[in-house]
Amino acid sequence: MKRWLKMAAGAAAITLATAGCAGSGSGDSTNSSAAASNGSLTVWLMTGTAPEALTNSLHKEFEDAHPGVKVKYEIQQWNGIQQKLTTALASDNPPDVIELGNTQTPAFANQGVLADLTSSVNDFNGAQWLQGLKASGEFDGKTYGVPFYAANREVIYRKDMFEQAGITATPKTRAEWLDAITKLKAKFGSDPEFQALYHPGQNWYELLSYIWDEGGDIAQANGKSFKSSLDTPQAKAGLEFYKQLTEASGTKAPKDADEATPQQAGIYGAGKVAMMIGVPGEVDTAAKTDPKIKEKSGAFAIPGKAADKSAPVFLGGSNLVIPANSKNAAAAKDYVKLFSTPKYQTELAKAGYVPGTSTDVSALDANPLTKVMAEASKNGRAVPTSPKWGDVESGQNPIKDMLTAYLTGTKTLDQATADANAALDKLIGG
Amino acid sequence: MTTTKDVTMPAGATPPASPRIKPPKSNRRLRLGERTAPYLLILPALVAILVLLGWPTLQLIGISLRKLDLRELVSGEMVWVGFENFSEILADSEFWEITVRTLVFTASVVLLTLLLALLMAVLMRHLNPVVRVIVQVALILAWATPVVATTTVFQWIFDQQYGILNKTLAKLGFESFIGHSWFSTGPSTLTVIGILVIWQAVPFVAFTLYAGLLGVPKEQYEAAGIDGANAWQAFWAVSWPAIRPILTMVTFLSVLWDFKLFAQVWAIRQGGPDGASTTLPVYMYLKGLAGNHFGLAATAALLMMLVLILLTARYVQLLVRTKEADLS
Numbered sequence: 012m013k014r015w016l017k018m019a020a021g022a023a024a025i026t027l028a029t030a031g032c033a034g035s036g037s038g039d040s041t042n043s044s045a046a047a048s049n050g051s052l053t054v055w056l057m058t059g060t061a062p063e064a065l066t067n068s069l070h071k072e073f074e075d076a077h078p079g080v081k082v083k084y085e086i087q088q089w090n091g092i093q094q095k096l097t098t099a100l101a102s103d104n105p106p107d108v109i110e111l112g113n114t115q116t117p118a119f120a121n122q123g124v125l126a127d128l129t130s131s132v133n134d135f136n137g138a139q140w141l142q143g144l145k146a147s148g149e150f151d152g153k154t155y156g157v158p159f160y161a162a163n164r165e166v167i168y169r170k171d172m173f174e175q176a177g178i179t180a181t182p183k184t185r186a187e188w189l190d191a192i193t194k195l196k197a198k199f200g201s202d203p204e205f206q207a208l209y210h211p212g213q214n215w216y217e218l219l220s221y222i223w224d225e226g227g228d229i230a231q232a233n234g235k236s237f238k239s240s241l242d243t244p245q246a247k248a249g250l251e252f253y254k255q256l257t258e259a260s261g262t263k264a265p266k267d268a269d270e271a272t273p274q275q276a277g278i279y280g281a282g283k284v285a286m287m288i289g290v291p292g293e294v295d296t297a298a299k300t301d302p303k304i305k306e307k308s309g310a311f312a313i314p315g316k317a318a319d320k321s322a323p324v325f326l327g328g329s330n331l332v333i334p335a336n337s338k339n340a341a342a343a344k345d346y347v348k349l350f351s352t353p354k355y356q357t358e359l360a361k362a363g364y365v366p367g368t369s370t371d372v373s374a375l376d377a378n379p380l381t382k383v384m385a386e387a388s389k390n391g392r393a394v395p396t397s398p399k400w401g402d403v404e405s406g407q408n409p410i411k412d413m414l415t416a417y418l419t420g421t422k423t424l425d426q427a428t429a430d431a432n433a434a435l436d437k438l439i440g441g
Numbered sequence: 442m443t444t445t446k447d448v449t450m451p452a453g454a455t456p457p458a459s460p461r462i463k464p465p466k467s468n469r470r471l472r473l474g475e476r477t478a479p480y481l482l483i484l485p486a487l488v489a490i491l492v493l494l495g496w497p498t499l500q501l502i503g504i505s506l507r508k509l510d511l512r513e514l515v516s517g518e519m520v521w522v523g524f525e526n527f528s529e530i531l532a533d534s535e536f537w538e539i540t541v542r543t544l545v546f547t548a549s550v551v552l553l554t555l556l557l558a559l560l561m562a563v564l565m566r567h568l569n570p571v572v573r574v575i576v577q578v579a580l581i582l583a584w585a586t587p588v589v590a591t592t593t594v595f596q597w598i599f600d601q602q603y604g605i606l607n608k609t610l611a612k613l614g615f616e617s618f619i620g621h622s623w624f625s626t627g628p629s630t631l632t633v634i635g636i637l638v639i640w641q642a643v644p645f646v647a648f649t650l651y652a653g654l655l656g657v658p659k660e661q662y663e664a665a666g667i668d669g670a671n672a673w674q675a676f677w678a679v680s681w682p683a684i685r686p687i688l689t690m691v692t693f694l695s696v697l698w699d700f701k702l703f704a705q706v707w708a709i710r711q712g713g714p715d716g717a718s719t720t721l722p723v724y725m726y727l728k729g730l731a732g733n734h735f736g737l738a739a740t741a742a743l744l745m746m747l748v749l750i751l752l753t754a755r756y757v758q759l760l761v762r763t764k765e766a767d768l769s
Contacts, residue, residue, distance in 0.1 A: 094730055101514045122511040122733070265601055267624055267714070336515060399732075406731035412715045421625050421714075430715060 052342050053083040053106040055099075057092070057329065059292070060110060060160065065358040073349055080342055093405045100124050105334040107343040110159055113147035113328050114394050114404055120150035121398030126333040129154045131344055135351040136368040143326035143391040144367055150398070156330030157347055158367025160359050162290045163324040163391055164217060165383050170309045172199065172285045181311035183318045185252065192259050195285045200261070208286040209275050210257050212266030212418045213411040216325040217288050220313050222249035223323040223392055229410070230395040230439060237397045239435035241413065242428045250428065254418055267415045280304055288313065290327075291363050291380040310383040326391030328367070397439040409434035504739035511733045526740035535716075536724065536741075540748065543700065543720040546631055551695045554639050555688065558646035562684075563676070565651050577648075584644035592708045595637045599623040624710050627717020634709050634718065638699060646691045653684040693756040700749055721745050 052073075056066070070082040085106070087095065093115065099105050100119075111119060119125055128135075132154055141158045148156025166188075168181070173191070176198040182188035195207040222228065227245025230237040240246060257266070264275070276293040278284055280300030287293070291310065298305045312321035331350065333343045349355070356369035363381045365372060365388045375381040394400055403409070413431035416422040422430065505527070507513070508520040530536050561580070565573050598606050601622045610618035624630045657679055665675040703722040706712060712719035712727070719727070725745065729738020750757075 097511055097514070097730075097733060100511065118733075119511070122515070124511055124515045263602055267601065267622060267710075402727075402732045406727045407711055407713055407716050407719075409715075412713055415625070415714060419622055419625050434715070 050079050051081045051083050052108070052339050052346060053085065053104075054108045054346065055085050055087050055106045056110045057112075058086050058088055060329065060364075061359070062362045065355060065362065069350065069355055073346055076349075077342060077345065080339075082346075093401065100334055100336075103336075104338060105336055107333065107337045107339045108346050109332050109334065110329045111156060111332045113144055113156075113161075113326070113330055115401050116147050116156045116330050116332065117150055117396045117398045118401035119332070120148075120153075120155040124335050125155040126335050126337065126340055126343075127153050127155065128157065128333065128344075131348075134344070134348050136353075136356075139368055139370045141326075141328075141365060141367050141388075143388070143393055144328050144330060147393055147396060148330045148332075150396075156332050157351065159329040159331045159350075160364035160367050161326045161328030161388060161391065162292065162364055163326050163384055163388050164220070164288050164290055165310045165312055165324075165380075165387055166286055166288055166314075167279070167291075167294060167308055167310050167380070168286045169284075169304075169307055171307050173309075175199075176285075181309070182314050183311075183321075184314050185316060188314045189255070189259050192261075196261055199285070202283065204283040206260065206262050206264075206284045208256065208260035208262060208288075209264055209278055209284045210260045210262040210288070211264035211268055211270050211275065212257065212415050213269040214288060215269070215408065215410040215414060216327065217313070218249060218253050218410065218414060219325045219392070219394075220249075220322040221252045222246045224315050225249045228395075230397070230435065232395060232397075236441055237395050237439050239432050239440060241410070241432040241435060242425075247424055247428055250413070250417060250424065253414065257418055266418045269411065291378070291384055294380060295363075308380065310380045312383055312387040321387055321390065323390045323392045324387050326388060326393055328365070330367070395439060399439045402438050403435070406438075409438070501739050501743055504736055505743045507736050509735040509739070514733075514735065522736070526736050527744075530728075530737065530740050530744065536744075539719055539721055539724050542627075542631075544748075546635065546720060547696060547699045550635050550638050550642075550699045551692065553635070554642045554646055554695055554699075555692060557639065558643045558650055558691075559684075559688075561643060561647035562650035562654055563680070565647070566654050580644040580647060583640060586641075588641065588704050589708065591641060592637065592705055595633065596709065599633050625714060627714070630710050630714070630718040634705055637705055637709075638702060642695060642698070646695065649687055649691055650684050653687040654680055657683045689756070689759075693753050696752055697749065700752070701745070721748075 061069075066084060070084060073082060074080060087110075092112075096109065096111070096115075096119070099109075116125075132140075135157050141161055144156075144158035144161055148154055148158065166182075172195060173181075176191075176194045178191050178194055182191050192207040196205075199205040199207075219229065222245060225245040225248045227243050227249060228240055229246075230239040264278075265272075270287075270289065274296065275287050275289060276296035277300055279287045279289075279293070280297030282301060282304070294305055294308050297308075313324060315322040331347050333340055333347070337343055351368035353369050353371060356366035357371065357374050359366045360369075360372055360374035360381075361377075363375070363378065363384075365375065365385055372385045375385040409431040412434070413427045416430070417424060417427040506521060506523060508522045508525070512518075513520055561576075565576060568576060598604055601607070601620055601624075604623075606623075607618045607621055610621075623633050661679045662675055665679050670678060701722050702720065703726065706718060706720050706723050707726065710718055712723040721741070722745070725738050725741040728741055729735055
């Protein structure tokens with residue numbers, strides 16, 4: 012009787028969860044892998060991460076080594092992924108290997124739904140793990156996530172436009188950067204469509220760079236609790252520079268949206284934008300609009316206050332995790348082990364990502380765009396590893412509200428930072 | 442159309458008494474099959490209602506008394522916390538602020554919807570057939586467009602840089618609207634959402650009221666005219682009694698629909714900026730699903746249900762009491 016009740020309760024909660032998904036416009040949350048049978052390993056990777064050639068050969072090698080086991084590879088979309096993962100993890104047959112965003116990992120680890128991989132770290136090439144990601148996969152002294160890949164933002168620029176505007180060296184400091192914008196505007200400003208830097212109002216990962224560069228942070232960790240620090244002088248200075256950049260850049264980007272609405276790569280690809288702040292992969296997206304833009308594009312690290320050091324960057328990326336109730340945990344571990352071998356890590360690097368379990372990034376040096384990124388990733392930082400951080404990103408992000416309010420002049424600097432600080436404390440504080 | 446009948450019928454007309462009141466003496470002698478037949482006939486409907494409505498509601502109440510985060514959901518553990526979820530939500534000042542906001546928003550949207558729809562219905566009655574068909578087709582198109590598509594269109598209309606509204610206003614001489622952000626404050630954002638919702642809701646209500654108006658025989662207007670009534674008086678004396686029951690019905694339907702509105706509010710600004718356009722359904726989504734606290738979400742849902750029951754109590758009372766559909 013009790014077990015029956017439990018099942019029904021779970022089903023109702025899942026209905027609740029999926030109903031919510033449908034409401035948010037991502038109605039495709041039905042769990043297609045629920046019927047995983049014996050002899051198959053379900054793998055969920057996110058869209059656009061592992062290149063098809065890599066997964067094809069990886070899965071072939073895995074299936075050859077594990078006769079009778081078939082890899083069920085399913086590519087997931089970012090939109091609504093949090094709810095979809097919740098539903099999948101609560102089902103009887105969850106996927107066996109999941110790619111989990113590094114900012115999401117602590118929330119899932121805290122809930123005890125991920126398998127403890129501490130004893131297998133060495134099998135997964137643990138000595139070479141990328142430090143910035145390693146921290147996001149650890150919780151309470153145990154390891155739950157294996158670094159998969161990382162990417163970070165850089166300034167992507169049009170080499171031809173810089174040349175025409177007479178800019179000989181890429182900017183190393185904020186002052187040089189603003190100077191380059193002035194020169195670009197002087198050269199191309201007569202075109203009303205021209206934007207020296209495409210700079211949407213809510214690119215908050217970029218804001219983090221400036222706050223960190225000023226010596227500030229979003230929140231201070233104190234043992235297991237967090238206290239947000241968006242109202243510190245350092246954070247305010249970072250926000251001020253963001254506004255200065257927005258005003259200097261002559262951008263037409265919306266002040267109340269991030270770089271994904273509209274997709275900035277598409278706007279960069281249209282050819283009237285001299286710079287954007289993004290990941291190297293976005294140049295490939297831009298090339299869909301204009302194939303020639305790839306060879307015209309270069310990159311430099313987000314300039315810092317001083318010339319000798321570029322600004323710290325937010326290390327975005329993913330971990331590979333195994334759900335605690337996976338039916339094929341042993342095979343899943345073998346899969347992750349195979350993925351963390353240098354062979355496939357190099358493939359990842361070739362695809363333009365900083366690999367998670369290999370320090371060999373020579374493959375990234377071949378491409379000037381990814382070379383700059385790999386260099387900057389050494390100064391990579393992460394968001395607070397609070398298990399409640401997921402609430403910030405999947406709900407209403409106070410940092411985005413702060414940016415819009417300050418940039419549009421709805422609030423003063425002090426007001427905007429104080430409000431955001433209080434809102435963030437409510438989400439992750441305590 | 443039974444509307445006319447309802448109006449002319451004496452208010453105190455009693456319906457034929459139900460058979461249960463005076464059971465025929467032969468009842469006891471009926472065979473078992475005959476006695477149970479009515480209940481057997483009603484059974485499928487009853488089972489459907491219980492399974493589809495009763496059981497989820499019971500579940501909801503059960504979940505609202507539990508701590509149900511991702512951990513409990515996956516492990517299947519039952520953690521009863523009594524009324525902790527309730528005290529947490531009721532102690533949240535944000536909840537009360539949002540409840541008041543939702544009520545004000547619902548009231549304004551429903552009122553404006555009804556007013557506009559009533560005007561449209563009266564207008565349709567007086568238009569010549571060709572223009573009327575054009576108006577009706579336009580209404581149906583507005584009604585038939587999927588919510589997400591409409592929402593996207595509205596987002597672009599009100600876009601800060603590329604929106605046609607700001608450009609048009611600027612062309613008309615209101616230069617200050619260049620680059621005006623319609624989504625920078627909560628009330629402004631809710632106004633845009635309200636316009637969107639009203640735009641989608643008016644057609645249904647307008648057609649329903651129009652159907653009611655069609656039920657009024659022309660002779661009654663002629664009679665009113667002979668008695669010397671002007672258009673306004675004729676409306677109050679003839680049209681109004683005919684559509685009043687229908688109006689009551691659509692009012693309560695609109696209250697139900699607009700109160701639990703989620704898609705439009707979430708799609709426009711996720712309840713922002715600073716949570717200032719967050720309504721109760723969005724609050725529930727944030728508490729429960731974005732944060733994986735399903736117990737809290739169930740509690741919020743239950744509280745929403747209570748508010749709705751309070752709001753619609755009068756209508757339900759009328760429904761239960763009156764045997765005829767005279768809901769005036």
